[in-house]
Amino acid sequence: MTTRYAARVAAGALAALLVLAGCSSKAKDSDDGDGDKAAGGVKTGExxxxxxxxxxALTDMTGVYATLGKSVTQAQQLYVKQLNAAGGVCGYKVALSVRDHGYDPQKAVSGYTELEPKVLGFAQFIGSPFVAAVKQRIDGQDKALVLPQAWSAALLGSPxxxxxxxxxxxxTINAVDFLIKEKGVKKGDRIGHVYFEGDYGESALVGSRHIAKEAGLTVVEQKIKPTDNDMTAQVTALKQAGVKAxxxxxxxxxxxxxxxxxxxxxxxxxxxxxxxAFAPQLLATQAGPALMKNYYVxxxxxxIGADTPEAKKLVADYRAAYPNDALDNGxxxxxxxxxxxxxxxxxxxxNKDLTxxxxxxxxxxxxxxxVGFGVAQNxxxxxxxxxxxxxxLQPDKSVTGGMKVVREAGASEVAEAYTPGA
Incomplete structure (x- = not known):
């Protein structure tokens, strides 16, 4: 049995168990179906x-994305505090219930199972594989809004x-477009792609394969696990393969x-x-100089250090709330x-409907x-x-948040024409 097949079998079994668990939990909440009418005639529910x-908020405070999870969570707690100070929503105060799953599949799923009956939705869920594992339940019966800190194309299609x-x-298509237009990669070249096994890495790999086909490049693939921290073998293989980026x-x-x-x-x-794939804390390590010279994101x-009024206010507010913590894009x-x-x-x-x-x-x-960071969301x-x-972006320890802009927001022609999942 291949690793990928085994992972899919495990994910399928996990999803089936979640459906059963979800049926059990929803049976207890059957009285909530039509919602209640709050003051002012606003319909409410779970x-x-x-x-x-x-x-x-299902986050990672202790695993591979601990730095990201901490920043995301504290930013959301800051938002909720300011929202409540401004009067909340419809007369309600908003609370954020946080669980740390440590980027562990079992903890992520059990955290979702615990919180789902108690929350209106999820303002955070770190980990594409974990969101994918509960997607069937979310779509089929829970119907709670989830805004994941995950960008796998496999998550598209759900309302x-x-x-x-x-x-x-x-x-990744936009990233390789940058390598072609700004870093001298040309038709006939080889590029390396080091990627995590699972939804994140394999979704990104689809993008590099797609633009490589369009641009006449060859992708030399190196699959790794989240527990692999030493990239010596991968660098050696890519160097021998003669990749240009x-x-x-x-x-x-x-x-x-x-x-x-x-x-x-x-x-x-x-x-x-x-x-x-970056945290500004890396700039204080031995890899710092190399990151500032040859690394892009x-x-x-x-x-976070953008020159906009919204960014400057967020920096000031975050520093006031968490004076001992670093600023980053999380x-x-x-x-x-x-x-x-x-x-x-x-x-x-x-709309008088908070269900x-x-x-x-x-x-x-x-x-x-x-929200003031250069990209409009539809x-x-x-x-x-x-x-x-x-x-x-490019790492730069001299700027706020450790990242400077080297190419403004934009979508490449290949990205504009591309259909995810096609």
Missing amino acids: GISGKTITLG YIRVIGSTYDIE IVISAGPRQAASLVGVAAASGFAVPVIGNNS ASPSLP IVAGWTAASAFGEALKKACA REGVDRALLSIDSYD FTDPKAPSSRESVI
């Missing part, structure tokens, strides 16, 4: 008790799971190892990562998702939403990501 709307920004395949769809640790090992061995090719938005991702959920809640309030279905419909009516088509644009 996740609203007394004068509180509870949202869930309840809404990917914010370009999916990994589109983001490398794409990495993994975590910050893997990116730092890849770039650091390549630099130490005199293999000075440009490397570009997906949005979750494709991002769904401008960085703050932008968390703030954007929480703001989008908050906007959906406000529209649902105006799960009402909030889902409200988000699907938002066709241009920008949530009206569940089959498409909310954006096809990417910003190309």
